[in-house]
């Protein structure tokens with residue numbers, strides 16, 4: 001029998017039924033690998049359902065630090081009878097199939113090219129526990145214990161994590177460790193441990209953290225000074241506002257009174273959520289909302305108002321597969337058009353593209369700064385993959401000398417000393433950004449009427465074509481100014497000089513970088529550039545200019561980033577071949593590499609697999 | 614169009630206790646049709662704010678879209694205003710209020726704005742008991758888009774076009790009562806005597822104060838077959854009573870017949886005194902108010918006046934538990950937890 005031989009380089013997948021408490025056991029596994037100093041990349045694959053349907057948790061273990069989805073599964077922990085046929089089929093040849101052999105395995109699930117590891121989980125539970133709820137919960141812990149023996153996952157690390165998890169509920173520590181031991185014991189007595197596929201302690205993690213992007217965004221909003229959050233629940237964005245609330249309840253309570261230095265309104269829909277953000281931002285608070293595609297559609301009306309009336313709002317779009325309700329629990333990068341050009345008329349919005357939890361945190365905080373500086377909506381484009389999975393990331397940092405920059409706002413004193421008439425939409429500095437005032441600032445000066453209708457420099461309603469055009473041109477100038485405010489791209493030069501480049505953003509980053517390594521090994525060299533914002537800065541245009549051909553990698557059907565580059569930077573479409581995957585699972589290095597080969601006109605490539613022995 | 618406003622003022626213009634004269638509460642010249650009910654409501658708002666001596670810049674005016682929603686330009690020129698989008702005034706007002714609990718919020722909307730496109734937001738702002746005055750200038754039609762029937766048009770009522778409306782109307786006071794508004798009143802743009810004290814009481818109320826003001830559209834809906842025209846409304850008015858509003862600083866002097874009067878003390882200590890038309894109407898009984906509206910309607914009457922008030926319910930900020938300082942006045946020191954807290958979070962994620 002062939003068996004995959006691999007140390008610290010494999011994909012393990014857990015097949016569970018949702019609502020059975022498997023999530024915390026699976027997390028325990030991933031975290032333990034991480035604690036052994038080995039980079040991990042866990043992904044939740046879950047249905048749009050609360051209980052009873054199949055759910056998977058996949059962990060890519062990569063000593064080299066490749067964190068994108070790899071594709072294929074080397075080790076399957078098959079706990080869910082419902083998905084077993086699919087789970088058997090998805091294993092790589094030479095892979096390992098871990099299952100509950102309390103009852104003999106159905107013959108249909110037999111494959112001659114994989115290795116079966118049967119552990120009588122149900123039997124062990126039946127023997128140990130009388131309470132059916134306990135039987136269910138501990139079954140998950142038992143399989144983690146078995147994996148500890150089979151894969152050389154350090155048992156002490158598991159014990160330590162259990163201790164941390166149940167801090168304050170010490171009564172639960174011993175039973176959990178006992179369950180781990182049950183699995184460990186059975187596996188080591190019945191199999192030759194470890195298997196050919198296994199773990200070995202390394203020091204490749206450093207001070208990095210494992211965090212969900214959505215949690216980092218919520219925390220970034222706390223640090224960025226958001227005081228008003230308004231939202232309407234939608235997967236996969238819900239945990240953004242939940243995280244904001246959790247952290248704010250911890251970090252934003254007035255010590256004297258116990259009162260909150262923030263407010264959260266669960267609105268009646270996304271129209272109202274964005275309306276509340278607009279109202280709060282107009283009135284001088286830093287305010288934000290988080291949603292996904294269907295919510296962006298509803299918020300478009302207010303995004304247009306905020307663009308035209310110049311109200312500094314922040315929107316977090318955690319993208320999922322569209323159109324319409326699409327695949328609510330699958331990832332995509334497909335809201336670029338919807339967000340960049342949200343609302344009717346000539347409208348454009350500033351977008352930010354984070355790629356890691358640290359960047360989610362930084363950009364969330366920065367988006368409030370940018371919104372205030374530019375007086376326009378700032379939209380953070382994250383996605384389900386980044387938002388709802390624990391992603392390995394550089395640790396979060398904050399510079400304590402930082403003071404919020406509220407942008408161009410006249411205070412009472414400035415208004416008092418002002419000789420000339422206040423004009424809300426007067427471009428005094430020539431950068432397209434005008435001075436605003438908060439309501440209630442001064443008894444006599446600075447009041448103006450905010451409107452979505454056309455107005456002159458003094459905010460007075462007008463239907464004059466000239467005045468209207470002057471205002472629209474100024475808004476365009478402001479958008480130009482934005483190019484120097486938004487984050488610059490990140491460059492990944494090839495090891496050898498090349499005329500070919502590749503552009504990518506957000507969650508396509510890890511897989512693209514891995515593909516670039518693979519291609520370089522095959523002698524194909526490409527310079528890489530990660531775009532971090534829209535409008536595209538000068539550097540983005542220069543990069544395209546400096547190359548003959550630039551592949552654009554993204555996770556949507558229509559090549560939205562590519563088309564935006566073509567339109568906004570006036571590029572010949574032929575110069576930008578498109579690499580796309582949009583099936584709802586994260587894009588893989590294999591796929592990127594395959595498509596680039598194909599677009600270059602190279603031979604069809606066979607998969608690289610590690611040796612099977 | 615109301616083109617000219619006489620600039621002549623009496624040399625000894627009366628000033629309120631803050632030293633502001635009535636002119637300080639006025640806005641730009643109205644561009645509505647001459648005789649439009651909405652202009653009378655603007656005048657009543659100006660009068661109320663003047664009499665209550667509210668510093669004009671401490672008011673935020675917010676509206677949706679429609680002739681009615683244009684009116685915030687025509688009053689309180691020293692206040693910030695926000696003419697938002699159609700039917701969405703409640704959400705903008707909610708956000709604005711969360712940002713700064715210290716301002717006075719006046720929301721102006723139309724029957725199209727609130728009862729059709731904005732019905733959802735109207736319903737939910739009631740539930741939150743947001744501290745604001747919400748006025749619907751109700752003409753039973755869409756003035757700005759040239760007179761189509763709105764959802765508050767009565768069955769059988771016909772606008773200038775002449776086709777009677779066949780659909781069941783939405784009664785916004787009834788909805789407000791059912792959805793938790795803590796101050797509900799109805800009035801008529803042509804009845805300044807009733808409207809001004811009602812607005813003053815509503816502005817002094819802490820919590821969500823809703824007033825539905827029937828406000829004839831002289832251009833599209835003021836014909837004999839319309840139930841929202843001046844003539845019809847004048848002939849079918851019934852009132853819960855006369856409202857006297859006594860601000861906190863003033864002494865109550867009037868004498869009222871027992872049994873026919875009721876006093877409600879508002880949160881700020883001011884008092885609403887209701888001289889009832891008939892015994893038995895209680896302004897702190899939601900069900901009674903709903904019943905009274907229904908009974909009068911059955912008799913072909915429009916019941917106006919103060920319908921309900923509950924002065925002591927927690928408003929949205931109290932329900933949220935926010936600090937007393939307006940959120941928008943908090944700075945980096947107040948809001949940013951700093952790097953040490955972040956380091957602790959990092960170590961929990963390793």
Ligand SMILES: Cc1ncc(C[n+]2csc(CCOP(=O)(O)OP(=O)(O)O)c2C)c(N)n1
Pocket residue numbers: 678679680681682699722723724725726727750752754755756757758763
């Ligand atoms: C989304 C949207 N749909 C339609 C309109 C057109 N529109 C402008 S005002 C209005 C109706 C206004 O009616 P109402 O609120 O009763 O105000 P009135 O003019 O009667 O005072 C409509 C339909 C719009 N501005 N926005």
Ligand code: SF4
Pocket residue numbers: 644645646648649650651680681752756757829830831832833
């Ligand atoms: S159309 Fe009707 S509602 Fe509009 S301004 Fe004229 S009278 Fe008033």
Ligand SMILES: [Mg+2]
Pocket residue numbers: 679681723724725750751752753754755756763
């Ligand atoms: Mg109307």
